Amino acid sequence: MSAHLRRMGFLTIGLFDGADPGPGHESTLRIIELGEQLGFDSAWLRHRHVQYGISSPVAVLAAASQRTSRIALGTAVIPLGWENPLRLAEDLATVDVLSGGRLNPGISVGPPMHFDAVKDALYPDTAEQEDFSYTRVERLLGFLRGDRVADFSNGEGFFDDYSQRVEPHSPGLAERVWYGGGSLRSARWAGEHGLNLLSSNVIRAEEAEDFATVQAGQIRLFREHHPLGEKARASQGLVVIPTDSATAEQRARYEAYVAKRTPRTSGPQGPGRVMFAPDLLGSSAQIAELLLQDPAFALVSEVAFALPFTFEHEDYVQILTDIATHLGPALGWGPSAP
Template structure:
């Protein structure tokens, strides 16, 4: 999307799905209602984050199974499932099941690496195998193989009254083409391309040859496109349009952005992670900033992230503004 004359093709949103630990149902219901609203507003996709041992969605596949029964058109994605917590064969069964229930709308996003706070959880997660678990890209390859219907068992046939298959069942033939890798480095972008995965780039990247977030993110998109020109790339940033916001909401939104901005000035921690600035303002102002963004100039689909800690009515206002004002300002047309 090099200039404003080329329209944004696909518009999605991402939510963390926060809930109250003492009463978790309302938060989960709110997430499902937000996904339903997204479909009504014409969004192309709705994505959920993955949070273990926190007060955000810990089982996105289960949540999307529920969402698949409340919607009929919108694509449903995970951004992202950290595979260090998962058995690839079992996850393949869950993903294929939800994809079938959704009518082929599931877009699983994945990542690799040791689970967050590994030393605190390894004894509970892998009490017998923690020292030998492989958290490399091999774990993704195992999942992709199972999703594609390749052999996972050396037995096929009937035993008594039960019939067994060599592959994961159910098998969803189109799912392998809708697998995404969420990466923040050149290596991850190139790996995703080499393994025929789509590429999710978010508001977190690793500082490599530059400390300019936008240029680093753009370099990852270029690396992916060079290796796989026909692959899909989705950019994720936090955007907060204020067109329809009340004065109270604007004050809250501005305080939220101000508190998060200091981390964007320099790479953070030993891994030198960089964070994008949240975009806040009118839809026209945000559109102008996006058109000046080197990474946005190279994509034609986005999944804008909803802020972590807002209320349900705030998300309704933000999504409504994105769909009715920001999206059209980017040339996007809703699917209703």
């Protein structure tokens, strides 16, 4: 039996038409507004570069912060290989201030995807010198906590006042940083450094070839090395598609989507032995039964259910409504007050 599900969120990629990107971004903002109205505890944005998905979730969440008042706003995840940690710290702190302390930055490290193809544009002079290790996370955390970034503080002119730290400073933001981990090494590192852990539907097969077993092992290792132990926050992210109020046409499209993606869940993929969790499709009662048998789900008290990438706005409305009104309550969750 799962622990009581106390926090429930959702995750979206925010697809848009490259020839007319405005409506897609507006759809994402409306989905976040709907999530708050339905009582979800958090809304998370994926991060995509040189694709037709949100490339700047921090900017989109700044807009969302002005259209919502309660729901937590997260990124899942920002790949730090694309970012300058100091500049990112300024942006994150600004949005946290604008949102009233609701930002939950999710981050990861490593070289950017397709680095050889983009390095000349991203780092034309320093590509070979860039450090894509965990040190990049430590720099970001230090800036968020108020580490010194400048050696001056006095005014250099009549109107110029300088700070020695990143401004604005938002106390508590560093404690709301999540690490997107999919390996034993990353889970342990996140625990040792006191971060929160985002475990998604993509992980590495290291000790077994059953997705739930591997994911549960990573969550346990994370907490074994975290200062808070069993109280350390870990969130599970799986694709769930409840069909309680779906039309026959929607169900058919959902079934085709899942059927196309299912073969990749048969076992570890490629030299990295990447594993994908099966998409959970069916009534809320059927999905709840599967989750309550999941050993990883049993270890968490919060989730960020991922929305399918290529669906229409109306599909997301139906799925989120069914999650909030049927699936969540079946898992012991109740909507947050407005």
